[in-house]
Amino acid sequence: MNKPLLSASQLSKHFGGIRAVDRANIVVNQGSITGLIGPNGAGKSTLFNLLSNFITPDSGKVIFDGKAIEKLPPHKIAQRGCVRTFQVPRVLSRLSVLENMLLAPQRQTGENLIQVWFKQGQINKEEHFNRERALEILADVGLSAKANDYAGSLSGGQRKLLEMARAIMAQPKLVLLDEPAAGVNPALIEEICEHIVNWNHQGISFLIIEHNMDVVCDPSRFRDGKA
Ligand SMILES: Nc1ncnc2c1ncn2[C@@H]1O[C@H](COP(=O)(O)OP(=O)(O)O)[C@@H](O)[C@H]1O
Ligand SMILES: [Mg+2]
Known part of the structure; x- marks a missing residue:
């Protein structure tokens, strides 16, 4: 099953004199867990920002699920099923863990007055x-006991879990994870990998930026040769 779900071609972005992303091409196949590796400053997070249009590309095209998305605002891209997390998790600290989750579903009837x-x-x-x-x-992610606590009271690793759980709550086709294991203790890294594999088996594809080579390169983690 090698049908592309996301494909970007010739994506570029410069910040003043820095070419953060220079004519990048990437394909994420339907049903895959695809890893994106590279040294610090290589432009990985910027590429995520371009794919999700948090930053407008200077040039290039992005096709998601058969349609061009490079001109859509980020919330429309999320509505189409391409959801992202951030390298530094962005949870709403003064809302409870459960309330953070309830913000994720798209097009809720109650949004309209x-x-x-x-x-x-x-x-x-x-x-x-x-x-x-x-x-x-x-x-599933072991945060039940925290459901009514402020998200701001979670540890760094738990915030990463919450951000991922919130992404899944949006019923995505593809989740872009920016360094899900960074700053997380080894036991929790194992757990995070298991969740990703489980969600993948439920049909969700992943594009993962990761520094931790054990996470992206251990073939026993990601069966079916998908990683
Ligand atoms: N908003 C920005 N303004 C200026 N320079 C930026 C901005 N975002 C990223 N950069 C620069 O672009 C390059 C790539 O950064 P980044 O995409 O964060 O790399 P990575 O995620 O691979 O570590 C770095 O040199 C960084 O300093
Ligand atoms: Mg980064």
């Missing part, structure tokens, strides 16, 4: 469904 008046039943049903699903995913 008029529908708040006329579709209360549907909104309640959706919120109930989202809450159950969020609690299930939090249980």
